[in-house]
Amino acid sequence: MKTIQPVNIWNNGQSKEGVILNAYAINVTLGQYATFWWGILDANQLQLAQGNLLMQGEDYTKWGANDAYAWEFVANSLNLTIVGDYVAPVVETPSEVVEPILEEAPTNSI
DSSP states (O other): HHHEEEEEEEEEEEEEEEEEEEEEEEEETTTTTEEEEEEEEETTTTTEEEEEEEEEEEHHHHHTTTTHHHHOOOOOOOTOEEEEEEOOOOOOOOOOOOOOOOOOOOOOOO
């Protein structure tokens, strides 16, 4: 995933800000073309828009094994500007684990 310059997207009757681009090849016919799925996500990784793009001809030839070219192809096709790699937020874990206190069950004596 890549971070993008924020874009407004109409989603479920509201304007929302897309800040993450996700994309991957879903169908590749070697030597001919590739189909890419793309999604634009908000800061919480909720999908706001999605679709498919066909890469063929000179674009397919230039792609080769260069993933950076594929990212630029997708972004340029959608009129988006990539500003960096997406880095997921770090979820903090408690610094101290508290062990439960186990009490012995009372015994019945007769």
